[in-house]
Amino acid sequence: MAQLYHLVILFMVLITAEAAYRGPACPSSCRCLHFEGLQSVYCNRTGINAVPSGIPPDTQLLDLSENNIERIALDDLKGLKYLQELDLSSNRLDESSIESRALDLTKLVTIDLSFNLYKSIPKSLPANISKLWFFNNNVQILKSDSFLNYTNLQYVDLSNNNMVAIEKGAFDPLLFLQTLYIPFNNLTDESIPPGTFNGSTNLQLLSVRFNLLQHMFKYLPCSLQYLDYVGNKIITIPAYSFVDLPNLQTLSFWEGQVTTIEDNAFFGLSKLKILDMNMDKLSSAITNNTFAGLTNLQTCYMYSNSISRLDIGALYHFTSLSELWLQGNKMSTLRPEVLDVKYIPKLSQLYIDSNPWYCDCHLRWLREKVDKAPYVIQDTHLIVCAGPENLAGKAWDVLKPSDFVCPS
Numbered sequence: 322m323a324q325l326y327h328l329v330i331l332f333m334v335l336i337t338a339e340a341a342y343r344g345p346a347c348p349s350s351c352r353c354l355h356f357e358g359l360q361s362v363y364c365n366r367t368g369i370n371a372v373p374s375g376i377p378p379d380t381q382l383l384d385l386s387e388n389n390i391e392r393i394a395l396d397d398l399k400g401l402k403y404l405q406e407l408d409l410s411s412n413r414l415d416e417s418s419i420e421s422r423a424l425d426l427t428k429l430v431t432i433d434l435s436f437n438l439y440k441s442i443p444k445s446l447p448a449n450i451s452k453l454w455f456f457n458n459n460v461q462i463l464k465s466d467s468f469l470n471y472t473n474l475q476y477v478d479l480s481n482n483n484m485v486a487i488e489k490g491a492f493d494p495l496l497f498l499q500t501l502y503i504p505f506n507n508l509t510d511e512s513i514p515p516g517t518f519n520g521s522t523n524l525q526l527l528s529v530r531f532n533l534l535q536h537m538f539k540y541l542p543c544s545l546q547y548l549d550y551v552g553n554k555i556i557t558i559p560a561y562s563f564v565d566l567p568n569l570q571t572l573s574f575w576e577g578q579v580t581t582i583e584d585n586a587f588f589g590l591s592k593l594k595i596l597d598m599n600m601d602k603l604s605s606a607i608t609n610n611t612f613a614g615l616t617n618l619q620t621c622y623m624y625s626n627s628i629s630r631l632d633i634g635a636l637y638h639f640t641s642l643s644e645l646w647l648q649g650n651k652m653s654t655l656r657p658e659v660l661d662v663k664y665i666p667k668l669s670q671l672y673i674d675s676n677p678w679y680c681d682c683h684l685r686w687l688r689e690k691v692d693k694a695p696y697v698i699q700d701t702h703l704i705v706c707a708g709p710e711n712l713a714g715k716a717w718d719v720l721k722p723s724d725f726v727c728p729s
């Protein structure tokens with residue numbers, strides 16, 4: 322009996338210690354913990370339809386996502402003067418849900434309102450907001466006054482909003498904007514007025530992935546480092562398209578409709594490290610001037626296109642190139658001068674499988690390189706001859722250079 326009594330006492334001491342350790346009480350539906358340096362309160366996916374009461378006043382991160390919240394009243398978050406980050410994604414919020422000033426908390430700068438019912442950017446966000454996640458709403462038209470009062474925004478994600486138009490000047494107030502995602506919308510050339518990004522002179526990343534653009538933007542801020550046109554309907558990359566973007570490091574066009582790169586298209590991109598044109602429809606010859614100016618390129622992705630011809634000096638601009646991805650094209654032969662390592666001294670990985678190689682004496686040099694080049698020719702078991710007839714269907718890992726012959 323005495324033993325049991327002692328156990329009970331010990332148990333009560335432990336509970337008290339635990340409560341003291343936890344600090345102020347936590348709302349019953351939530352979990353309060355210190356996580357990644359922040360006092361965090363997780364009430365996500367708990368079935369609540371209102372902000373719970375009793376949120377500890379020292380809360381820095383509040384996660385209310387995946388609930389049925391329809392309203393944030395003026396006093397719901399009152400006193401949370403340390404709150405920095407608020408996640409309200411996947412609720413039932415619309416323009417009338419957040420009472421004016423309800424989010425005016427001095428430290429609140431990061432808000433997630435994705436997967437709600439908004440048709441416009443709400444007017445009741447905090448004046449100091451710097452990061453806004455707003456994907457999967459229904460902002461079909463982005464109004465020109467959308468960001469008028471949110472001039473500190475640095476990061477905006479408007480993915481997947483059914484957006485068909487951006488009104489003139491919508492981003493003009495965002496002088497500090499660094500990252501802008503507008504992918505997975507229905508934007509066309511006509512739906513984005515020229516000069517739309519002129520005001521964002523600090524923009525570093527712009528993604529318009531999977532829209533309906535047929536042409537590239539005429540004016541972009543020269544601060545850009547990452548430009549993403551993936552999955553659009555751009556057919557031609559005209560000469561000198563990027564001369565105003567000297568700071569670009571990554572340029573992506575994959576899964577698009579690009580058939581033609583004009584000579585000198587990339588001229589001026591002397592800091593570009595990655596060019597990604599995989600899964601396009603490139604059929605133009607790669608000439609001596611296609612890649613002019615890309616002296617710092619490290620990775621060139623061009624797989625799954627229809628490239629059949631590389632001119633002898635086509636790769637000579639690539640003094641920094643390490644990886645060249647050319648598999649899945651229409652190349653049947655290649656001159657040895659094309660891969661002269663005098664001009665492409667840093668080449669380390671070469672991908673050329675899934676091309677219709679014609680394995681005669683003219684290509685023997687390339688099979689020899691498999692065994693003794695300073696670079697690695699990858700996936701030799703997938704490099705298969707399309708001809709001549711006696712070698713058709715044979716892979717390079719089972720062929721020897723001496724098999725590559727011409728009729729005498």
Ligand SMILES: *[C@@H]1O[C@H](CO)[C@@H](O)[C@H](O)[C@H]1NC(C)=O
Pocket residue numbers: 363365366367384
């Ligand atoms: C709430 O969010 C946190 C952090 O993302 C996650 O670890 C946790 O599993 C979520 N809780 C529920 C009930 O989904």
Ligand SMILES: *[C@@H]1O[C@H](CO)[C@@H](O)[C@H](O)[C@H]1NC(C)=O
Pocket residue numbers: 425426427428448449
């Ligand atoms: C915005 O942030 C500044 C500096 O952190 C702070 O002094 C000011 O009160 C904030 N403004 C609002 C409306 O919370």
Ligand SMILES: *[C@@H]1O[C@H](CO)[C@@H](O)[C@H](O)[C@H]1NC(C)=O
Pocket residue numbers: 444466467469470
């Ligand atoms: C900007 O804030 C002012 C003052 O709070 C307000 O009167 C105005 O309607 C707001 N404008 C927009 C476009 O939200």
Ligand SMILES: *[C@@H]1O[C@H](CO)[C@@H](O)[C@H](O)[C@H]1NC(C)=O
Pocket residue numbers: 461483484485506507
């Ligand atoms: C956007 O495109 C998708 C897919 O084509 C379509 O289902 C949707 O209705 C379009 N939205 C608008 C607002 O046009």
Ligand SMILES: *[C@@H]1O[C@H](CO)[C@@H](O)[C@H](O)[C@H]1NC(C)=O
Pocket residue numbers: 515516517519540
């Ligand atoms: C955008 O900037 C370019 C120059 O970089 C200028 O020619 C153009 O008129 C500007 N457009 C707008 C709408 O400000």
Ligand SMILES: *[C@@H]1O[C@H](CO)[C@@H](O)[C@H](O)[C@H]1NC(C)=O
Pocket residue numbers: 609632633634635
């Ligand atoms: C391309 O460059 C190579 C090597 O510099 C040169 O031999 C060849 O004549 C050039 N081709 C054309 C069409 O200018």
